[in-house]
Amino acid sequence: MKSIVVGTAGHIDHGKSALVRALTGSDPDRLKEEKARGITIDLGFAHCRVDEFNIAFVDVPGHERFVRNMLAGASGIDCVLLVIAADESVMPQTREHFDICQLLRVKRGLVALTKCDLVDAETVELVRLETSELVSGSFLERAPVVPVSAKSGAGLDDLRRALGEMAQRVEARSVTGIPRLPVDRAFSVKGFGTVVTGTLRSGTVAVNMGLDVLPSGRRVKVRGLQVHGETQDTVGPGRRVAVNLAGVDIAALMRGDVLVQSGGLEITRRLDATLSVLPRVRPLKHGARVRFHEGTSEVMARVSLAGEVGASSDDPAPSVLEAGREGYVRIRLERPVALTRGDRFVLRAYSPAVTIGGGEVLDPSPARGRLRSPAGLNRLRRLSAGPDNLEFLVAMVDAAGASGLSRDRIVPRGGIPPGDVDAVVEGLVSAGRVAALGSVLINPDRVVELSAELVGWVAAFHDAHPLETGLQREEARERFSRRSSPELFDEIVARLVGDGVLVSSGYLALSSHQIQLSDEEREVKQQIEDAYRDAGLSPPEATAVGEGIGASAEVVERMLRLLLREQVLVKIESLVFHTGELERLKAAVVAIKAESSRAEIDVAMFKQRFQITRKYAIPLLGYLDRERITRRMGTVRVVL
Numbered sequence: 001m002k003s004i005v006v007g008t009a010g011h012i013d014h015g016k017s018a019l020v021r022a023l024t025g026s027d028p029d030r031l032k033e034e035k036a037r038g039i040t041i042d043l044g045f046a047h048c049r050v051d052e053f054n055i056a057f058v059d060v061p062g063h064e065r066f067v068r069n070m071l072a073g074a075s076g077i078d079c080v081l082l083v084i085a086a087d088e089s090v091m092p093q094t095r096e097h098f099d100i101c102q103l104l105r106v107k108r109g110l111v112a113l114t115k116c117d118l119v120d121a122e123t124v125e126l127v128r129l130e131t132s133e134l135v136s137g138s139f140l141e142r143a144p145v146v147p148v149s150a151k152s153g154a155g156l157d158d159l160r161r162a163l164g165e166m167a168q169r170v171e172a173r174s175v176t177g178i179p180r181l182p183v184d185r186a187f188s189v190k191g192f193g194t195v196v197t198g199t200l201r202s203g204t205v206a207v208n209m210g211l212d213v214l215p216s217g218r219r220v221k222v223r224g225l226q227v228h229g230e231t232q233d234t235v236g237p238g239r240r241v242a243v244n245l246a247g248v249d250i251a252a253l254m255r256g257d258v259l260v261q262s263g264g265l266e267i268t269r270r271l272d273a274t275l276s277v278l279p280r281v282r283p284l285k286h287g288a289r290v291r292f293h294e295g296t297s298e299v300m301a302r303v304s305l306a307g308e309v310g311a312s313s314d315d316p317a318p319s320v321l322e323a324g325r326e327g328y329v330r331i332r333l334e335r336p337v338a339l340t341r342g343d344r345f346v347l348r349a350y351s352p353a354v355t356i357g358g359g360e361v362l363d364p365s366p367a368r369g370r371l372r373s374p375a376g377l378n379r380l381r382r383l384s385a386g387p388d389n390l391e392f393l394v395a396m397v398d399a400a401g402a403s404g405l406s407r408d409r410i411v412p413r414g415g416i417p418p419g420d421v422d423a424v425v426e427g428l429v430s431a432g433r434v435a436a437l438g439s440v441l442i443n444p445d446r447v448v449e450l451s452a453e454l455v456g457w458v459a460a461f462h463d464a465h466p467l468e469t470g471l472q473r474e475e476a477r478e479r480f481s482r483r484s485s486p487e488l489f490d491e492i493v494a495r496l497v498g499d500g501v502l503v504s505s506g507y508l509a510l511s512s513h514q515i516q517l518s519d520e521e522r523e524v525k526q527q528i529e530d531a532y533r534d535a536g537l538s539p540p541e542a543t544a545v546g547e548g549i550g551a552s553a554e555v556v557e558r559m560l561r562l563l564l565r566e567q568v569l570v571k572i573e574s575l576v577f578h579t580g581e582l583e584r585l586k587a588a589v590v591a592i593k594a595e596s597s598r599a600e601i602d603v604a605m606f607k608q609r610f611q612i613t614r615k616y617a618i619p620l621l622g623y624l625d626r627e628r629i630t631r632r633m634g635t636v637r638v639v640l
Helices: 016-024 032-037 064-074 092-103 121-135 156-169 374-383 391-399 407-414 418-430 444-464 473-480 486-498 519-535 542-549 553-565 579-595 603-610 614-626
Strands: 002-009 044-050 053-059 079-085 108-114 145-147 180-182 185-189 193-199 210-214 218-227 230-232 240-246 258-260 266-277 289-294 297-308 326-339 344-349 355-363 435-437 440-442 502-504 507-510 569-572 575-578 630-633 636-639
Touching: 002 016, 002 064, 002 092, 002 156, 016 044, 016 053, 016 079, 016 108, 016 156, 044 156, 053 064, 053 156, 064 092, 064 289, 064 297, 064 344, 079 092, 079 121, 079 156, 092 121, 092 344, 092 355, 108 121, 108 156, 121 145, 145 156, 180 193, 266 407, 289 326, 297 374, 326 355, 326 374, 355 374, 355 391, 374 391, 391 407, 391 418, 407 418, 407 440, 418 435, 435 444, 435 486, 440 444, 440 486, 444 473, 444 486, 444 507, 473 486, 473 507, 486 502, 519 542, 519 553, 519 569, 519 575, 519 579, 542 553, 553 569, 569 579, 569 614, 575 579, 575 614, 579 614, 579 636, 603 614, 614 630, 614 636
Parallel strands: 002 053, 002 079, 079 108, 108 145
Antiparallel strands: 044 053, 180 258, 185 193, 193 240, 210 218, 210 258, 218 230, 218 240, 266 326, 266 355, 289 297, 289 344, 297 326, 344 355, 435 440, 502 507, 569 575, 630 636
């Protein structure tokens, strides 16, 4: 059975709750104070079946003091039932509720003219004309206007028929989107524990599913689900649902929280957006303090004006946004809210608390930078591009600079469904709009720039140290991390190695780099190598080798370091040995095993056999252990 959520809207005492009660048989006013005062204060809920449709009603308060509650209820609706009393016609809260529905981009609805039993037919027609004037040019312009009386029942069948026809035209919500449920109520039920309710905006929720409570980040588990009092194993989008949660106390939850799949939304205190200011309100000043409403949350915020939509980049940033105009803004929130690109929001003035406008989130986590500048305005224009050309995502990648945009932020920041991410990335890479390096998206020009910078570091190192193998990889990584991420470093190095530009091991070197020695250096190098080879397992000190050669200490030291890097010589503790002599030693020790079934050597035997002193024997025995030729067992070593 298809389900839709219908929200009521209208002025106080125009009969919204009475109409819902007449349609459903349930009283949406649940609070004791509501029944005592005869007005709706908080959100009320009821449901009924019309033809093959299940219609859930969210009944909202009409009093101006409770518009924030109305906004919490209107955020998740599919359609609106605009209620206008025939004995009073269009009133201030009728207009404000209707404005809010337009700002939230509610696409469908109908109008009920209530209390028709209190007036004559001529008055009903007059109210119908005033209603037509109100909704002219809006999404309700061609919507049915149904005169009804909740008291006598007149017109209710016509209203049910109109609701059924409207439900048939409502588009289904995304099943493949992230599970997302803004919390409008949180309470405790004896024997069950913590329960929250809300309208599931997208995705599917199932029993035993793990979800996050944002913005707190607390992890919870779905213990049970109910829709209209019936237990369910899974619930799809567009349903009013009660969720029994494990892992959280009622004191940790509040209206404005969101149940969401991990990684589905950005937790932010700063966002860029488009903003439309309503007609008939005061101009919005740059830096104004406002009330920010999104989903079921309400947060105090300040608005920075970047420029009007359609303005020239040469125009100075405005100090006000006039009534009826649309502009680009940055909103700074006084506490965190969970959002994604494409979310609709409403702004109300700090005092008096009247609705002043609303808009759409362009970037829930913009990079820092000058907002009120030609470059800032141009970036906002790119962000406002439609979803088809994905210019907004390219703009986010470009703004991320050398750090790039992590692939796992495409869903929460870009508002792209998880199942579409691979295709989106593949399309942008194929078109050359972005480069994908590991899990990071980055502007291709930035890749060229970072690659050139890295190659420049290596080339400069070769110029300064022509006899060194190359720049130490970890030193290069550390320098690179001041501008970008270690992951991008590894990816760019891998690309440069694959392209034959660099050689990488523990060092980075140009593939064209060759150590060039002078005639003197070649001679000194050979003499050092000969000296250590001739010394066998009793090598001299480095200073003695230098004195025997007669070359400068600087040249001897350079050639000695080069021989060690080339592994012609090997340093063991403070001693230097020729690699060939060490290989012969390993072969000789292995041969001992052929002399006995259990070949053992101790220090004394080792000294005698290889004609060396303890000064050389102890370091060499340790070297053999590390090379897994021998294993120490007490005072002896066993040949492996």
